[in-house]
Amino acid sequence: MSTLARKKGVGAVIWDYLTTVDHKKIAILYLIAGGIFFLAGGVEALLIRIQLAVPNNDFVVGGLYNQILTMHGTTMIFLAAMPLVFAMMNAVVPIQIGARDVAFPFLNALGFWLFFFGGVFLNCSWFLGGAPDAGWTSYASLSLESPGHGIDFYVLGLQISGFGTLIGGINFLVTIVTMRAPGMTYMRMPLFTWTTFVASALILFAFPPLTVGLILMMMDRLFGGNFFDPAAGGNTIIWEHLFWIFGHPEVYILVLPAFGIFSEIFATFSKKRLFGYSSMVFATVLIGFLGFMVWAHHMFTAGLGPVANAIFAVATMAIAVPTGIKIFNWLFTMWGGNIRFTTPMLYAVAFIPSFVMGGVTGVMNAAAAADYQYHDSYFVVAHFHYVIVGGVVFGLLAGAHYWWPKMFGKMLSEKLGKVTFWLFFIGFHLTFFIQHFLGLMGMPRRVFTYLPGQGWETGNLISTIGAFFMATATVVLLINIVVTTVKGKKADADAWGDGRTLEWAVASPPPEYNFAQTPLVRGLDAYWIEKMEGRKGLTPAEPLGDIHMPNPSILPFIISLGLFIAAFGFMYHKQHSWSLFVGIAGLLITLGSMFLRSVIDDHGFHIHKEEILEAENKGVKA
Amino acid sequence: MEQHTNSGNPNVDLAYRRKKNAEDMKHQVISFVLMIFLTLIAFFAVGYDKFSPWFSVPFILLLAAVQVAFQLYYFMHMSHKGHEVPSVFLYAGVFVAFLTIWAFMTIVWW
Structure with missing residues (x-):
């Protein structure tokens, strides 16, 4: 049954990935799918910037521009950033806590396939009569009026992929609570594990409001409901609240794991213990907590009244405090450290000023009275791109370079990596810095063109040039990936030489059982402690024995496929009467597979001691 | 545990x-x-x-x-002992739900 080190045909590899429940392979699936959606969202961004490069342009106008703009935001948040964060979590967290897999491997695969089919469904809209066009926030007053099926694709696609995210979040919570190796207390967990833990808790509490909002929207759009229609006694503001009760924590769901990635990188490449570990943990939890009390700062101009605006303004500004704690801790980690400027470290260092700028404009936006000026202008666009790109995307790129050898067993080229970094860094600031001023000069968001003579021409042209720098950086990254996959040098277990956490103690890529023997964790930075005491490996916490593994299964794929079919069926039920039966058939496929999963006993299999010994000996030689 | x-x-x-x-x-x-x-x-x-x-x-x-x-x-x-984590999450959930309902009661349906 073991699949250790065996050459396989293409079909067998595809089948292996379709049925896998191994967290490391699911990480690769998330990385590939999220990467493809990232490219799609990037192309959409380029189209937007080309359209805005000169005044009175007619490259993509009106409705098509709205669709591209909506899909850029939706794709980047839900289909690129989220899965790439999950890719990092899946690749690293179980190994960092000394576990052999996540708590529910089957659910892990189900979470991925739900996200994937939800994303594919959403993007099918391009070929089936037009994409959603009411912005990524899809405010009900606008989206209920949208003709065609664009918004239906948005509602059903996000619902399906949202289930996947919720499942993934719960899975990581349970994994971190119950599957830590002996000695891995909460206050010895690496910071990436901590941020994953808090981000998963945020997913647990933030996604249900989105689910509720999407269900209400689905009722209104497809089944004659009136939740958001004021003419029929509904209230359009309810959508805005539900969306932002989800939407604000979502920002922290994305950025906290990025903070975790940077914390690992700063410590590793400064060759120092992370400064202020316990205050970092405290700040992470506090950001997660405060993240739920600030959502209405997205709605200052919706007419909440001065009391509500003041409360949400102050709560928002309070978040600057724990974030500031983190920034200073990173600076002090580098202070006096033995710094190596590798590619991940470059991203980490560049992240600090970039993210601080996003934070400062965030506090500016939080001042409710001033926000009446900034609202719906390019100032806001500049702000959130500084936070999301300068924080999350830098974090993901840093993490991808940092853990690439762990995931694929090959080092990415440092030379090409640094080219990517500089192109991306320069392009990013070129694109978005000038947008602050465009916003202050009055340029509105989401509008597909502008007239000449308002002083916006130069700024927009610079911004477009910057976007092409970022596109070039992405192409260099892809070349880097292809080149290293073909002829990269094999990575050691401790690929960077200064690894501190448990993932650097196992082979690159790790064997499917991760640890031949569950390790005993004797402090923060468990692997570093062992290295400093002159040991080669980890102190085992158990004798070598047979390892129990879960069986692969195609059911997660089929469950998700059923929902994908059902979504099409229910979407077209008003035009075609037979369509309802397609929807019911899809649900039957999903429920039938769930039934099969429940009644078929699946006890998994064992990897025997002898096979493990053989594999471990080979790993040492390689 | x-x-x-x-x-x-x-x-x-x-x-x-x-x-x-x-x-x-x-x-x-x-x-x-x-x-x-x-x-x-x-x-x-x-x-x-x-x-x-x-x-x-x-x-x-x-x-x-x-x-x-x-x-x-x-x-x-x-x-009993060993239920600390579930109770933290329970109370966090109660808190978020309370905040949502409270906000709706005060600033949406005022």
């Missing part, structure tokens, strides 16, 4: 476990009686026509909250 007091080898510390179980049983019986009593009061509050709904609705909601606490702490053993 910490050892649950109601699991593990029953032959260990038999005397202690006997005493502990007896105590648990006493708590459960007491809370069960109290819960029946609270339910009777709730029925009475709704049925008695001298009470206006402005009193009886908040009153039975309060009784419901007490019942939920009894249920969680005495019947589902949340008072």
Whole structure:
């Protein structure tokens, strides 16, 4: 049954990935799918910037521009950033806590396939009569009026992929609570594990409001409901609240794991213990907590009244405090450290000023009275791109370079990596810095063109040039990936030489059982402690024995496929009467597979001691 | 995870476990009686026509909250050791739900 080190045909590899429940392979699936959606969202961004490069342009106008703009935001948040964060979590967290897999491997695969089919469904809209066009926030007053099926694709696609995210979040919570190796207390967990833990808790509490909002929207759009229609006694503001009760924590769901990635990188490449570990943990939890009390700062101009605006303004500004704690801790980690400027470290260092700028404009936006000026202008666009790109995307790129050898067993080229970094860094600031001023000069968001003579021409042209720098950086990254996959040098277990956490103690890529023997964790930075005491490996916490593994299964794929079919069926039920039966058939496929999963006993299999010994000996030689 | 007091080898510390179980049983019986009593009061509050709904609705909601606490702490053993993480998440969920409802009550349907 073991699949250790065996050459396989293409079909067998595809089948292996379709049925896998191994967290490391699911990480690769998330990385590939999220990467493809990232490219799609990037192309959409380029189209937007080309359209805005000169005044009175007619490259993509009106409705098509709205669709591209909506899909850029939706794709980047839900289909690129989220899965790439999950890719990092899946690749690293179980190994960092000394576990052999996540708590529910089957659910892990189900979470991925739900996200994937939800994303594919959403993007099918391009070929089936037009994409959603009411912005990524899809405010009900606008989206209920949208003709065609664009918004239906948005509602059903996000619902399906949202289930996947919720499942993934719960899975990581349970994994971190119950599957830590002996000695891995909460206050010895690496910071990436901590941020994953808090981000998963945020997913647990933030996604249900989105689910509720999407269900209400689905009722209104497809089944004659009136939740958001004021003419029929509904209230359009309810959508805005539900969306932002989800939407604000979502920002922290994305950025906290990025903070975790940077914390690992700063410590590793400064060759120092992370400064202020316990205050970092405290700040992470506090950001997660405060993240739920600030959502209405997205709605200052919706007419909440001065009391509500003041409360949400102050709560928002309070978040600057724990974030500031983190920034200073990173600076002090580098202070006096033995710094190596590798590619991940470059991203980490560049992240600090970039993210601080996003934070400062965030506090500016939080001042409710001033926000009446900034609202719906390019100032806001500049702000959130500084936070999301300068924080999350830098974090993901840093993490991808940092853990690439762990995931694929090959080092990415440092030379090409640094080219990517500089192109991306320069392009990013070129694109978005000038947008602050465009916003202050009055340029509105989401509008597909502008007239000449308002002083916006130069700024927009610079911004477009910057976007092409970022596109070039992405192409260099892809070349880097292809080149290293073909002829990269094999990575050691401790690929960077200064690894501190448990993932650097196992082979690159790790064997499917991760640890031949569950390790005993004797402090923060468990692997570093062992290295400093002159040991080669980890102190085992158990004798070598047979390892129990879960069986692969195609059911997660089929469950998700059923929902994908059902979504099409229910979407077209008003035009075609037979369509309802397609929807019911899809649900039957999903429920039938769930039934099969429940009644078929699946006890998994064992990897025997002898096979493990053989594999471990080979790993040492390689 | 910490050892649950109601699991593990029953032959260990038999005397202690006997005493502990007896105590648990006493708590459960007491809370069960109290819960029946609270339910009777709730029925009475709704049925008695001298009470206006402005009193009886908040009153039975309060009784419901007490019942939920009894249920969680005495019947589902949340008072025992090893339930710290579930209770943190429970209270976090209650907090978020409360915040949402509170916001809707004050600034959406004011």
